[in-house]
Amino acid sequence: MDLPILDVAGSPEDMGAEHGRVARAQLRAFAEERVRLAGTTAWTGRELDRAQVLALGERCLDAHRAYAPDLAAEIAAMAEAADLTTAEVLIVNGFTDFVDTVYAIGGGSQRVAAPPPAAAPPPEEAMDCTAFLVPSTRSADAHAMLGQTWDMHESATEHVIVLRGAPAHAPAFVAFTTVGCVGMIGMNEHGVCVGINNLSAGDGDVGVTWPFVVRKALQQRDLDGALRCLTEARLAGAHNYLLLDRHGRGANVEATTTRTVVTPLEGDALLHTNHCLIGETIALERPRDDAAVASSARRLARGVALLDRDGLTPEDLQAVTRDGEAICYRGVPPRHVATCGAVVMRPATRDFWAVRGLPNQSPFSRVPLPG
Numbered sequence: 001m002d003l004p005i006l007d008v009a010g011s012p013e014d015m016g017a018e019h020g021r022v023a024r025a026q027l028r029a030f031a032e033e034r035v036r037l038a039g040t041t042a043w044t045g046r047e048l049d050r051a052q053v054l055a056l057g058e059r060c061l062d063a064h065r066a067y068a069p070d071l072a073a074e075i076a077a078m079a080e081a082a083d084l085t086t087a088e089v090l091i092v093n094g095f096t097d098f099v100d101t102v103y104a105i106g107g108g109s110q111r112v113a114a115p116p117p118a119a120a121p122p123p124e125e126a127m128d129c130t131a132f133l134v135p136s137t138r139s140a141d142a143h144a145m146l147g148q149t150w151d152m153h154e155s156a157t158e159h160v161i162v163l164r165g166a167p168a169h170a171p172a173f174v175a176f177t178t179v180g181c182v183g184m185i186g187m188n189e190h191g192v193c194v195g196i197n198n199l200s201a202g203d204g205d206v207g208v209t210w211p212f213v214v215r216k217a218l219q220q221r222d223l224d225g226a227l228r229c230l231t232e233a234r235l236a237g238a239h240n241y242l243l244l245d246r247h248g249r250g251a252n253v254e255a256t257t258t259r260t261v262v263t264p265l266e267g268d269a270l271l272h273t274n275h276c277l278i279g280e281t282i283a284l285e286r287p288r289d290d291a292a293v294a295s296s297a298r299r300l301a302r303g304v305a306l307l308d309r310d311g312l313t314p315e316d317l318q319a320v321t322r323d324g325e326a327i328c329y330r331g332v333p334p335r336h337v338a339t340c341g342a343v344v345m346r347p348a349t350r351d352f353w354a355v356r357g358l359p360n361q362s363p364f365s366r367v368p369l370p371g
Contacts, residue, residue, distance in 0.1 A: 001157075001357040003365050009166035016074035019163070020081025020089075023179035026159060027078070030180055031088040034095045044102040056102060057087030059206050060236060064090065067208045067233060068216050070170070071182055078180065092180045094209020096198045100237025100257070103286065104204040128152065128292075128337055129197045130299045130327050131240075132307055132320070133270040136248040140311045144248035144265070147317035147344040148185060148195045149359070150176065154331030154338035160356045166370040173218045174367050176343045176354050182211050188218040189369050191246025191347035192226050197272050201238035201256040201284040210239040217241075223249040227262065230255055238284070240272050246347045254281045269307040273300040302326035314353065317344045322360040330358065 006022060008015040020027065035057075039048035048056075065072040072086075079089040091098050128151030136144045150160075159178040163186075166172045175186030187193045194217045196210060213233060217226040223245040230241060235257050244250040250265030254276055261278040263270065273296040276282045306320050321342035322328050331338035342359045345352050353364040 001355075001362045003354060003356045003367070004161045005164055005367065006161050007164045007166075007370065009168075009370070011168050012070040012073040013077040015165060015167065016077030017081045019074075019180070020078035024082045027082045027089070027092065027180040028084060030159065030178075031084055031092050034092050035088060038091060038095065038099055038102055044099045046102055046106050048102065048106070053091070053102070054085065054087050056105065056206075057091045057098070060090060060098070060101065060209070061086060063207050063234060063236070064209070064212055068212050070167075071212050071215055074182060082180075089180060090209065093182060093211045094236060097204070097209040097235065097237030097239060100201055100204030101206060102204075104202060105206070128274060128295065130303055130321075131195045131197050131242050131272050132303055132317070133242050133244055133250045133252065133265050134307060134312050134317065135250070135265050135267060135269065137267055138269060138307075138310055138312050140313045143346050143348040144244055144250060145312070145314060145317055145344065145346045146193045146195050146242055146244045146250070147321060147342070148197075148242070149321050149327060149339045149342045150185065151337060151339050154336050154340065157338070157340040157357050160341050162354055162367050164367065164370050170219045171221075172370040173215075174352050174369055175214070175218070176341060177211075183215045183218065184211060185343045186214060186218050187345045187347060187350070187352050187369075188220075189350070189371075190221045191350060192218060192220050192222065193244040193345045193347045194218060194226065195242040195343070197240040197274050199238035199240055199254065199256070199274065199276060199281070200286045200288065201281070202286045203256050203258045203284050204237040205234070205257045207234040207236035207257060209236045213239075213241070217243065222247070223251065227251060227253070231260055231262075238281075242270070242272065244345070244347055248348065254278050256281055256284050259284060269304075271300055271303040271307065273297075273303075298326045314344050314346055314351065318342070318353065318359065318364050321355075324360060328358060328360050
């Protein structure tokens with residue numbers, strides 16, 4: 001399957017306008033769907049109308065403008081080019097964090113009691129992705145690596161693109177993402193890499209959604225700067241982040257609105273799927289679908305088994321994403337969740353490989369940084 005690449009450059013407004021122009025039709029359909037889903041019991045435990053969802057999205061905009069004014073300007077220009085409101089584009093970007101906000105706040109102007117736990121397990125299709133950090137001591141060439149699948153409803157595959165950016169006043173970057181989203185998984189010219197897994201917590205609030213965190217981390221020069229993007233942010237919802245720099249320094253970060261737990265990369269591979277592994281964050285998890293719990297545990301165990309060895313290469317990490325026993329899978333009724341793509345990054349050499357669709361059906365492509 002072809003891997004579409006969208007090149008953007010210049011000011012935030014230039015980059016957003018080009019993205020919105022190219023992706024206009026897809027972005028409008030995506031926004032309609034995600035605003036609707038954000039007001040449903042299945043996703044958030046609450047029934048909200050469109051106006052209530054958009055009003056909460058508007059409330060989140062100030063936090064994004066304060067956190068990253070340039071990225072806020074980028075999505076505003078994207079929205080204008082696609083004839084959408086900035087709140088709609090924000091919800092498209094950070095949907096899986098925004099649903100945590102809706103769960104915790106509802107449609108009013110004040111925080112309210114969360115729904116009863118049994119009422120709101122997130123849909124299983126929100127609970128996928130298998131990600132891993134490999135330390136330099138376990139790699140064949142002494143270079144640390146980051147890899148992951150991106151799993152979602154199989155219909156999302158057609159929206160997958162690589163966004164290759166050359167900002168006027170920030171590092172060049174390449175990011176695996178979907179149309180309308182400023183970045184999901186990426187690497188910058190300094191060798192800072194970011195990967196993610198979705199988590200689901202009950203402490204969401206008005207705050208910053210995860211794609212803004214990813215892109216701000218891709219404006220940094222090293223692990224310390226990327227970590228500050230997390231530790232200093234008021235997050236809207238829960239996500240797990242994997243960070244790696246060109247020096248081989250890395251960390252896994254389980255982050256919710258009120259808790260952030262950092263696990264440094266040391267002698268063994270670090271793996272994460274879609275459940276919290278640390279007591280402080282486990283206590284905040286929302287009730288989860290039984291099938292999602294089983295899938296997350298199965299993928300984690302399989303990934304640990306595949307990566308518990310020395311001499312690992314980028315091809316070995318790509319093979320992990322192709323694993324048919326647990327990690328790479330087709331969509332089947334009634335969930336239709338599938339592996340919609342995968343990424344492997346080696347920051348010391350600035351290598352970024354990606355595939356759209358099932359990794360065991362299409363080859364990875366190496367995507368160079370701009371310039």
